[in-house]
Amino acid sequence: VKVIHSVSDISRLTEDWRKGGQTIALVPTMGWFHEGHLSLMRMARRLGTRVVVSLFVNPIQFGPKEDLAAYPRNLERDRALAEEEGVDVLFATVAAEMFGDNFQTRISLSRVSQGLCGADRPGHFDGVATIVTKLFHLTWPHIAVFGEKDLQQIALVRQMVRDLNFAVRVVGHPIVRETDGLAMSSRNSYLSQEERPKALCLFRAITHAREFVRRAVGEPVIPALIAEVEDIITSYDGCSVEYVRVVDRNSLSPCQVVDQNSVLALAVKVCGKVRLIDNALLLED
Numbered sequence: 118v119k120v121i122h123s124v125s126d127i128s129r130l131t132e133d134w135r136k137g138g139q140t141i142a143l144v145p146t147m148g149w150f151h152e153g154h155l156s157l158m159r160m161a162r163r164l165g166t167r168v169v170v171s172l173f174v175n176p177i178q179f180g181p182k183e184d185l186a187a188y189p190r191n192l193e194r195d196r197a198l199a200e201e202e203g204v205d206v207l208f209a210t211v212a213a214e215m216f217g218d219n220f221q222t223r224i225s226l227s228r229v230s231q232g233l234c235g236a237d238r239p240g241h242f243d244g245v246a247t248i249v250t251k252l253f254h255l256t257w258p259h260i261a262v263f264g265e266k267d268l269q270q271i272a273l274v275r276q277m278v279r280d281l282n283f284a285v286r287v288v289g290h291p292i293v294r295e296t297d298g299l300a301m302s303s304r305n306s307y308l309s310q311e312e313r314p315k316a317l318c319l320f321r322a323i324t325h326a327r328e329f330v331r332r333a334v335g336e337p338v339i340p341a342l343i344a345e346v347e348d349i350i351t352s353y354d355g356c357s358v359e360y361v362r363v364v365d366r367n368s369l370s371p372c373q374v375v376d377q378n379s380v381l382a383l384a385v386k387v388c389g390k391v392r393l394i395d396n397a398l399l400l401e402d
């Protein structure tokens with residue numbers, strides 16, 4: 118894998134690839150790779166003839182009280198993992214290179230950025246949309262692979278691609294989980310050994326919600342469902358609910374009844390410090 122740090126180098130290389138008829142698949146990440154990231158890379162490897170993985174801990178998507186400084190980083194480890202997956206280029210860059218000292222622009226989406234994580238993290242999705250736009254301009258991808266774990270993020274990217282006519286095919290990858298069901302996340306590394314079992318409340322809540330729905334398809338069970346899910350989460354010592362919603366997987370608007378597109382979306386704080394998200398379709402395809 119070739120590691121590129123500079124904006125001009127990555128854009129020159131990907132422009133050459135484009136002109137040479139290559140199909141470029143991009144996987145945007147913030148690094149500290151786990152099996153979720155690696156699965157996205159494998160999917161990109163199947164879809165494109167050239168794979169670019171970007172690694173950038175993007176400061177403009179972190180709030181002032183969030184974990185920017187603490188976010189786990191290890192370029193050498195990530196480089197070795199990307200190498201094993203046959204990634205062509207790791208675009209590992211830093212804020213000074215991406216933004217310079219006079220950066221003034223934000224890409225802002227309205228409805229899709231509101232609610233869910235957008236309500237808890239003001240400005241977060243403007244930061245995401247802005248950086249994804251820059252990455253699209255810098256790497257010229259035909260395909261961009263995003264994880265469905267970040268439900269609102271992928272909905273936002275799809276909306277932006279439609280609205281702004283990006284010639285990029287956005288491909289979603291299903292959530293990759295640990296064997297006990299915890300969705301993989303770089304932030305899981307913040308959990309101590311004692312805290313780790315508590316993080317299972319999200320998957321337990323999802324499993325319960327799906328059983329609950331199976332017993333009552335089409336009936337207006339959503340408020341009762343949400344109440345039960347909240348009870349499960351708070352029954353874990355130290356876990357608190359940031360949100361529990363049932364939304365349409367595409368529009369993210371609240372569902373009135375459960376159907377094939379209904380997703381249970383969760384954000385939970387574990388032990389007052391680690392914010393984890395998860396989601397799942399309530400009716401399995």
Ligand code: AMP
Pocket residue numbers: 145146147148153154157262263264265266267290291292293294300301302303
């Ligand atoms: P991050 O480095 O957390 O910004 O994630 C980079 C990409 O990997 C995003 O598209 C995430 O949605 C995706 N991703 C992270 N964790 C998982 C997971 N457990 N399963 C599937 N995709 C994931």
